[in-house]
Amino acid sequence: MDDIQQRWLCALSAPMAALNTGAGYDDPAFCDDRYIDLKGSWGIDDRRQLFDMLQWMTDDGHAKHLSGAYSAWQRCLPNEWQRLLEELSPRERVLHEFASRTFGGCGPGGILSWDYGRMGFLLRCAVRNQWIDLAESNWLHSRLAVRAQFHYGNWMSYFNGFVVGRSFWCCLNTSDDELACELERQGDSAHNLRIARGLAQNIPHFLADLPWHMEIDSLPRPASLKEFDWS
Numbered sequence: 001m002d003d004i005q006q007r008w009l010c011a012l013s014a015p016m017a018a019l020n021t022g023a024g025y026d027d028p029a030f031c032d033d034r035y036i037d038l039k040g041s042w043g044i045d046d047r048r049q050l051f052d053m054l055q056w057m058t059d060d061g062h063a064k065h066l067s068g069a070y071s072a073w074q075r076c077l078p079n080e081w082q083r084l085l086e087e088l089s090p091r092e093r094v095l096h097e098f099a100s101r102t103f104g105g106c107g108p109g110g111i112l113s114w115d116y117g118r119m120g121f122l123l124r125c126a127v128r129n130q131w132i133d134l135a136e137s138n139w140l141h142s143r144l145a146v147r148a149q150f151h152y153g154n155w156m157s158y159f160n161g162f163v164v165g166r167s168f169w170c171c172l173n174t175s176d177d178e179l180a181c182e183l184e185r186q187g188d189s190a191h192n193l194r195i196a197r198g199l200a201q202n203i204p205h206f207l208a209d210l211p212w213h214m215e216i217d218s219l220p221r222p223a224s225l226k227e228f229d230w231s
Contacts, residue, residue, distance in 0.1 A: 001138055001217050008210050009141040011155070012113075012148060013120030015162045018198025019191060025206050028134055030124035038125060047131040051228045054119055054140065058147070061115035062169055069099035070110040091176045098168070098183050106161035109151035113158045114165020116144050139219045143231060146216075154212045159199055163192055 007026045010017075017023040023031045030036065038044040044053055072084055073096070081100070085093050099110065106113070123140055126132045132140070152158040167186035174182045186192060 001219065004209060005214070005216055006138070007206075008214050008216065009120070009138065009145060010124065011207065011210055012141065012144055012158075013117050013124060014199060014203065014206070015117050015159060015166075015195045016121035018195045018202070025202055028124060028137060029128035030121065031128065033128065036125040036128050038122070038129075042122070044122070047126070050122060050126050050131055051230075053122065055228075055230050057115050058119050058144065062165060062172075063110055063112040063115050066095060066099050066110050066168060069096040070103060070108060072096065073100045073103050074108055091179060094176075094180045094183070095168075097180075102160075102164045105157070106164050107153060107157045109148075109157060109161050111161050111165030111168060112151050113148065113161035114169065116148050117158075117162045120144055133224075135219075136222050136225055139222055139225065140230075142216055142219050149213065152212070155203070155207055155210075158212075159203075163195055166192060166195070 006028060010026050010028060013030075014025055017025045017030070020031070022033075042053065044050050069092075073081065076084060085096060088096060103110075120141060123132070123137045127134055127137045148158060152161065167183060167189070170186055170189065171179060171182045
């Protein structure tokens, strides 16, 4: 894998680099710290726990909560959409309306990039913590890349999906009565603004030679990953 492809894989977690001061957008090990503590925030402290999180969150993460809403908005005629909203519970109605407002920014991929981007972040941290090596990280990243390129059409849709996903995640425990207002407030949240500013400052030159539809080499699965049943 050449340097350009390596940077493309790192770009999958660029929003996490924007969020964390001192992180490198193109550093396969995320930052210069000797060790990145993921125990408190993620409950991850070793290789096995990393793989468990990766397997669970990549294809069964937060995006599943809104996948039906994005799909319905894409396929429904206006009158069909209104009938659907009338049949939903109050909370689901708010979430479907949220999906309809954000579809233009992130497209049919919805908030999958919120899950993919964070898993890319975990893989880069795992390289820094020496739970996996770079060859293992690149192969696992390449599986994220296949998914991301399938569901999104460009970098901006992918990054928008990440921020929208973070907004949804921040409101998971919000009551039904307050959910709509809290979702609206997320556009002004300090962390989302930090991501937006970081990407705006760094992405123009970071992505200059990284087209979204870049072909990523088909890497051989490292023998050391035979313990991890994932593709």
